[in-house]
Amino acid sequence: MDHKVFLIVDGHPTHKAKIVRQFVNDHSDAIELFYLPPYAPELNPDEFAWAHVKSKVGKAVTQTGEAMRDAAFRALAQLQKRPDIVSSFFRAPTCRYACI
16 A cells, blocks of 8 residues: 555444454554544534435335335435535535545
């Protein structure tokens, strides 16, 4: 790899798991983790993505859990095809730190 990856993560336990810490330590020349502060969803572009999906699912008319799941998958698939919307999450004033 010709450049180091700087990865910004939230405080989810998987990001702090022993196996993750060991991997990052073993590859410290290639990757570095930066942790968002706790209880700061406004700093996490992922939260904007989930809010977008929730708004789509909330407008869907569903009668069953399966229909709700299908609506969520549709919303995620649509979002995946809209990089303009995804990139807008990073342009939010509280997330501009993540822009290069």
